[in-house]
Amino acid sequence: MMKAEFSQEFLVSANEANPEGELGVQILVSNLIEVATRAALDLGIGNPVMAHLNAGWVLSRLTVEMSRYPKVNTYYKIVTWVESWNRHFSIRDFEILDGEGKTVGYARSIWMVLNTITHENFGLSHLSLPEGVIPKKECPIPRQDKHVDIHPHDSDHLPATALKANTEERKYTFKYNDIDFYRHVNTVRYVSLLLNSYSLEEFDKNFLTRLELSFLHEGNFGETVEIRRFNHDADLSSFSLFSLKKEMPILFARIKLKKRD
Numbered sequence: 001m002m003k004a005e006f007s008q009e010f011l012v013s014a015n016e017a018n019p020e021g022e023l024g025v026q027i028l029v030s031n032l033i034e035v036a037t038r039a040a041l042d043l044g045i046g047n048p049v050m051a052h053l054n055a056g057w058v059l060s061r062l063t064v065e066m067s068r069y070p071k072v073n074t075y076y077k078i079v080t081w082v083e084s085w086n087r088h089f090s091i092r093d094f095e096i097l098d099g100e101g102k103t104v105g106y107a108r109s110i111w112m113v114l115n116t117i118t119h120e121n122f123g124l125s126h127l128s129l130p131e132g133v134i135p136k137k138e139c140p141i142p143r144q145d146k147h148v149d150i151h152p153h154d155s156d157h158l159p160a161t162a163l164k165a166n167t168e169e170r171k172y173t174f175k176y177n178d179i180d181f182y183r184h185v186n187t188v189r190y191v192s193l194l195l196n197s198y199s200l201e202e203f204d205k206n207f208l209t210r211l212e213l214s215f216l217h218e219g220n221f222g223e224t225v226e227i228r229r230f231n232h233d234a235d236l237s238s239f240s241l242f243s244l245k246k247e248m249p250i251l252f253a254r255i256k257l258k259k260r261d
Contacts, residue, residue: 004132005079005135007035008031008034008035008077009077012070013072013073014073020203021072022072023070023076026191026192026195028066029062029211032064043130045129050127056113058111058113060110060215061108061110061213061214062109062110063109063213065141065211067103067209070096074098076104077097077101080094084134085129086124087124088123089110090111091109091111092109092111114182119182141210147249147252149249150242150243152164152228153166163230167230170197172227173222173225183221184218185218185220190219191211191213194242194253197229208255208256209256216249216252217248218250219244219246224246225244228242228243242255
């Protein structure tokens with residue numbers, strides 16, 4: 001019988017550490033995706049078995065919650081397992097452990113299969129999950145909250161459920177290094193864009209304790225997006241909301257910081 005869990009160990013090298021000497025959030029996200037990819041291959045449901053169908057896995061939502069981050073020049077391990085599976089999407093969970101085997105965080109992800117030609121949902125009915133690979137193991141972090149529509153900071157009238165950006169919008173045009181194999185914007189590039197909304201001083205005083213990403217539409221090469229941000233409070237100790245929009249919203253994110261000890 002196949003194992004229900006898959007794990008992989010990593011080293012936090014200097015080029016993967018942030019200025020505070022910890023594992024960079026964007027590197028963690030990249031490695032979560034890598035471990036998910038390898039786990040799918042191990043189960044026989046990875047992208048290679050779908051290549052002839054012009055289909056492959058894409059990330060739809062990601063939630064990461066960390067109590068602390070592994071330090072530079074130390075090892076850490078990511079353990080992953082399938083939480084649930086249906087004909088539309090799969091939920092995959094992760095546990096992040098430091099070099100001493102202590103849990104430092106969890107993540108929950110939702111995946112769908114994309115038709116790489118039409119860029120529509122291909123569904124999972126063509127895949128067969130091996131028996132016995134959904135363990136009775138919980139991911140203890142809360143699920144994502146609902147999306148919030150963020151309007152420009154100078155908007156006059158807002159729908160009842162919308163918020164007005166309380167920082168000035170900035171624009172970004174997607175370039176070559178933002179695009180991945182599917183010829184849309186890579187998840188890690190979105191994370192870098194969001195992190196670059198903060199200052200060095202803000203991260204020297206705080207660390208990212210929770211990240212929520214919800215992908216609504218694809219971002220493509222050459223497109224310019226407007227990045228709107230709503231800070232829940234002035235010292236960032238609660239959370240900030242982000243919306244990346246072109247003609248339609250392409251990403252909603254929620255980031256919560258926590259003061260360093």
